Amino acid sequence: MKLNLIIAGAPGCGKGTQSELIVKHFNLRHFSTGDLLRHEIAEQTPLGMEIDTIISKGNFVPDSMIIEILTKAIGMRCDKCDGILLDGFPRTRAQAVALEEMMSERGTPMSLFLDLQVPENELINRLLIRGETSGRSDDNLETIRKRLEIYHIKTEPVNDFYKGLNKYVSINGMGSIDEIYARIRKVLERELS
Secondary structure, three states, X not given: OOOOEEEEEOOOOOHHHHHHHHHHHHOOXXXXXXXXXXXXXXXXXXXXXXXXXXXHOOOOOOXXXXXXXXXXXXXXXXXXXXXXXXXXXXXXXXXXXXXXXXXXXXXOOOOEEEEEEOOHHHHHHHHHHHHHHHOOOOOOHHHHHHHHHHHHHHHHHHHHHHHHOOOEEEEEOOOOHHHHHHHHHHHHHHHHO
């Protein structure tokens, strides 16, 4: 059985850290849509050049392009893995619908949508600390608040979509990295049993 996962949660919830642990333990292929888009641009493919033009004008990459890139990447890199882990996708209900259709056509539907839940004040603290230690310019209070606001508006419909499919799982994202991972692992092992 393929284990096809989506890891979601607000900026600063720990998706990246938990993704590394999940991928390693369950032999999954990790896909970040941001990385895939940057790769297409760096390779200067026709699609990549089109994406670069869109992004440079401050616009969002259309869902159809993201699905096209994701479909290609999954097709090329998923032969010997036990499933996939998507990070940063889907971000809208339309993307979620397109993803479910694409994966069903492949005969490997998505298994679970893991939503890491962290209180907003903790997210802000984590991101401010990350900004201080990493030097990321987007980790300042004003930008963080804006990102969180957009996140809540855009992702509520995605959460509701996966609740409707009985694939939504809320994970308590507070505690140590190991404590959070133990909660996730318990859910995934139950799914595989």
